[in-house]
Amino acid sequence: MNQPADVAPVVSLANHAFFFDVDGTLAAIQSRPDEVFIPSSVITCLRKLSAASDNALALVSGRPLSELDALAAPLKLPLAGVHGAERRDAAGSLHRVSLPEEVTTPLAQRLRQALAAMPGTLLETKGMAFALHFRNAPEYAGAIQALAEEMVTQFPQLVLQPGKCVVEIKPEGVNKGAALRQFMQEAPFAGRIPVFVGDDLTDEAGFEVVTALGGYAIKVGDGKTQATHRLANVDAVYAWLEQLTLQLHQDTTLSVRS
Template identity: 50%
Template sequence: MEAALNKPPLLTGQYAFFFDFDGTLVKLKPHPSQVTLPDNVQHHLRKLADLSQGALALISGRSINELDKFTQPEHYPVAGVHGAERRDINGQQFILSLPTNQMNAIRQQLQSWLADIDGVQIEEKPMAFALHYRHAPDRESWVHDCAEAIVAQYADLTLQQGKCVVEIKPGGVNKGEAVHQFMAEPPFSGRIPVFLGDDLTDEAGFDAVNQYHGVSIKVGQEATCARWRLEDVPAVWAWLSGQVAYFEQQRAITSRRADYESFSRSL
């Protein structure tokens, strides 16, 4: 049975916005490099960041470098590789790394097990490996077995399941931790967090936001701990546009009121 579509309310306070990227702000494509962020969505993101004093961050499984390419010329605060790398509002970066010999050993093992399997792609990130099997769904259990065999060898690694992808990444790294880190510093601190995401990796982000009594929004129909839902990526775009319009209207009213009060005092 499909879960009820519990649309988020109009947000009328001081919020900090966190967005997953793939499947949330951009539609999923057969290959991750094929996605595009439409100009009007980019425009609304920029406006929302401006209206929120910069309290808007992307939290994604992609690397920061990749995300910057999609949003250029904007460089938003961002957590990449599920939070293993993070850049704050001032541009300062915090990057977790794995020892080179460990990365080399894992790469070698994965290549010997998976390189010859059609449709399976090994994506190497600065401190993680993503094993994609969108084009070889019948190999799902073999890919999982390989990932589990790697993680069993290293106490500091863990698995992250996504849509047709399993990732090997450092333990203690997740989108919830990234939310907590942003919420501990300006301009996010003191605001109510809002998190939108579509995948299993986003559940930790929803859980963190729920702890702040914030607004957790699942994109799609799968089971979730998020409190609200939007149907799909176009519904996210419409929500984003509606929020920007509301905040702009509020800013215009506040500004007119300030002008009027200043005019009254001068009489």
């Protein structure tokens, strides 16, 4: 595997489509998921980039759509939530993968009971997926992993999605790569070159797809990756977005002059 380039790629707002993970990419990680926010200056950049790229800018996250809308407010962007299990396309239509209640009800009950006995861990229920957080209780990492493995053995409709201080249980076939492929078949993304920025293991499926489509995959932070490019941290992402916005301003100035 080649090492990713330690710079952002050169992109054009006219030709590229932009996909961003949120936590650890557009927003610094906090000790609790509900403390995370996207700075208003970054929201402003996203608004400008979205407008300049004919709205070919989407968020692709493990969070539910409702939380993504709240984080990106007042923007109403195309979104893939819960790793693509729920998606709102650029036309505003919703696409949702669901699981039968015979699965979600006993699963939720079992997880609630098990995590109640592990102080400091946090169960996040997302309808068709569950996130088992242990950021504030790293001593339970092994127990959480074992519990999640037991659950996906019991329910073959489910798969594991490991992340940073979290293990998620989600429907089979759902991943960020599949969500990116769906967006890329639809206006205004189709025909553009995809750029996807993400920081975690869940983003690797997306990196694989954008690379296969001839685009750029940008990994935020350290760690082994299939990405083509790397940015050091969230601040480096902000600096790149700022730079793209300036590029936009120059492009506008040029077109006004000509």
